Amino acid sequence: MNKRRPNPKQVPDPNEPLWRSTLRVAMPLNLSYIPIGLACGILLHAAGFNTLLTGLVSLLIFSGGAQFLIATMLTINSPLLSIVLMLFFLELRYALLSSSLSPYLKGSSNRFLFMFAVSLNDENYAINYLKFATDKKWTGREALMVEHYSLLFWAASNIVGSLIGSALKIDLSIVNFALTALFLYMIVMQIKNRLTIVICLISGVLAAVCMMLTKSTLGLVISTIIASLIGFGLEATLRKKLPDSHWLWRLRSPGSKKEAVEHSDAN
Amino acid sequence: MNAVNTWNSTQHFWLIILGFIVAFIPRFFPLMLFTKRAIPEWFNEWMKFVPVSLFTALVVKDIFIDSASYALLLNKYSEMLAAVVVIIVAYRTRSMAISVIVGLIGVFILSMFMA
Numbered sequence: 568m569n570k571r572r573p574n575p576k577q578v579p580d581p582n583e584p585l586w587r588s589t590l591r592v593a594m595p596l597n598l599s600y601i602p603i604g605l606a607c608g609i610l611l612h613a614a615g616f617n618t619l620l621t622g623l624v625s626l627l628i629f630s631g632g633a634q635f636l637i638a639t640m641l642t643i644n645s646p647l648l649s650i651v652l653m654l655f656f657l658e659l660r661y662a663l664l665s666s667s668l669s670p671y672l673k674g675s676s677n678r679f680l681f682m683f684a685v686s687l688n689d690e691n692y693a694i695n696y697l698k699f700a701t702d703k704k705w706t707g708r709e710a711l712m713v714e715h716y717s718l719l720f721w722a723a724s725n726i727v728g729s730l731i732g733s734a735l736k737i738d739l740s741i742v743n744f745a746l747t748a749l750f751l752y753m754i755v756m757q758i759k760n761r762l763t764i765v766i767c768l769i770s771g772v773l774a775a776v777c778m779m780l781t782k783s784t785l786g787l788v789i790s791t792i793i794a795s796l797i798g799f800g801l802e803a804t805l806r807k808k809l810p811d812s813h814w815l816w817r818l819r820s821p822g823s824k825k826e827a828v829e830h831s832d833a834n
Numbered sequence: 835m836n837a838v839n840t841w842n843s844t845q846h847f848w849l850i851i852l853g854f855i856v857a858f859i860p861r862f863f864p865l866m867l868f869t870k871r872a873i874p875e876w877f878n879e880w881m882k883f884v885p886v887s888l889f890t891a892l893v894v895k896d897i898f899i900d901s902a903s904y905a906l907l908l909n910k911y912s913e914m915l916a917a918v919v920v921i922i923v924a925y926r927t928r929s930m931a932i933s934v935i936v937g938l939i940g941v942f943i944l945s946m947f948m949a
Contacts, residue, residue, distance in 0.1 A: 599931030606938070620846050627854040632892070637853065641841065643902060647849060655856040660888050662860040663881040669868035677866060684862035689885075690930070741942050744913060747896040748920045748937030750889045755924035755933075757886040766883055767890045774891030775898055775906060782904045787895060791888040798883030799876075 589712040592698065596690050596713075597720040603631055604721050606745035608728020610638035613739055621729040625722040629688055633657055634725070635746040642739075656788045664692045671699040672707050679707060686714040688721075689753060762802060762814045770794035893917065912944035 604625070611621045611634060624634060633654050640650045665687060672680065695710040731737075758764060773794050777786030805812050841849075897917060900907050920937040927933065 596930070599929065599934070602931055602935055602938070606934075615841055616846055617843060620843060620850065623847075624850045624853070627850055628857045630857060633853065633857060637849065639901065644840070647845070647852070650849060651852045651856055654853050655859075658857045659860050660884060661857070662864045663884045665861050666864040666868045666873055667878065667881055669865050669873065672865065673869050675869060680865050680869065681862060684858060684865050687861045738942075741938060741945065743896075744916065744941040745934050745938055747893055747913065747917065748934045749930070750893045750896070751917055751920045751937070752924040752930050752933040754886055754889045754893065755921055756928070757889070763883075763886055766886060770887040770890040771894045774894040778895060778899050778904050779906060784895070786904075787888070787891045790891050791884060794887035794891070795880060795883035798887065799880040802883075803879070 585709070586712065589709050590716055592694065592709075593691070593713040593716040596694055596717050600690075600717060600720045601724045603745055603749055604724025605728035605731065606742045607631060607634050607638070608725040608730075609732035609737055609742050610635060610728075610739060611725070612729045612732030613737075614638040614641035616641075616729070618726055618729040618733075622722055622726045625725040626718065627685075628654075629686060629718055629721060630658065631689075631721075631746065631749060635743065639743065653784050656784060659788065660791075661687060664689070668692065668696060668699070668710075671705075671710075675707050679711070683707065683711055683714065686711070686718045688714070688717065691717045693756070760815050762798070762805065765801070765814070766794055766798040769797055912941055912948045915944050915948075916940035 607625075608621055611624065612618075614637070616624065616638075624637070628634060628637075636653060636657060637650060640653065645653075665684060668687075672683065675683070691714045694713055695705075698705040698713075699710070754767060758767070770790060773790035774787060777790040777793075778784065780786065781789065802815075805814055897910055897913050898907055899905070916937055919940045920933050923936045924933040
């Protein structure tokens with residue numbers, strides 16, 4: 568093969584075009600965005616967003632959590648400033664996601680990083696992080712394509728949800744549970760050992776206490792910082808003092824062989 | 835629950851623009867900074883625990899905290915039960931779509947019986 572292709576990807580069929588092999592990686596995520604995107608579109612419609620703006624918010628903010636939050640806060644008539652502040656705290660977590668991807672994107676231009684950051688999201692992060700870690704041929708270019716596929720599916724299902732919302736009457740408190748279920752799913756996917764479960768419990772209690780004390784969602788940020796520091800400290804102490812502690816044993820779930828990303832094992 | 839919002843589309847538009855800015859800053863600047871210089875090891879070790887802490891806090895907010903008064907709520911039984919179901923389903927299937935759909939159906943059915 569002397570044709571100079573920047574990133575010949577390792578796939579069963581070496582002639583498979585790049586757009587198709589990345590689409591195959593992104594497809595499980597794309598499909599799971601459909602129900603959540605529909606729910607989000609329905610809620611945004613109920614909050615008064617028209618279909619065009621629903622499309623715009625999905626493209627520009629591209630975060631299930633943030634868009635559900637906008638919808639909820641608009642229905643209780645929160646002022647603009649407090650919505651934006653809440654969004655800021657909610658979106659702060661991306662600082663952590665993007666710093667953890669940065670070792671794989673060294674040497675990229677600022678323009679590329681801009682494009683990459685705009686369409687970064689929890690779920691496509693999970694896919695790309697796993698691919699970067701397991702597939703040496705995975706580069707920023709493929710990762711950006713995965714991001715764009717998921718963005719496309721997300722925006723389309725939001726728009727369809729907005730149209731459904733204008734046609735049907737739907738109980739919104741139930742649709743809102745889609746977000747809770749999404750976060751629960753992401754927690755389960757993060758649990759790697761027993762220590763993580765302890766951190767979950769600590770974080771849950773701290774979150775409730777902090778929110779009751781601050782009477783605002785600022786409590787979320789405070790409790791997240793404290794709980795993650797406790798986790799960091801506990802893990803470092805355990806590794807030093809009791810390296811064989813059963814708290815550090817890896818948990819394997821029945822489904823963990825079938826990862827969210829297909830063909831992730833780079834041969 | 836009806837839409838009681840009185841904002842017009844221009845206000846929605848500015849909300850989106852401001853939302854874009856606050857969503858963009860934490861995604862872009864760490865990426866720009868840390869692709870040019872190394873991340874300290876301890877920072878990475880700490881960051882590992884942030885997503886799980888934040889997601890748990892958000893779930894607690896959805897299920898146990900009243901969205902207007904920030905008081906503790908312990909009577910959302912259908913959501914609590916549905917949450918347990920979602921955890922089990924997510925653990926066994928590892929599928930985001932199945933977890934969310936089962937959660938929605940679960941909370942729908944449970945709320946019919948538990949009002």
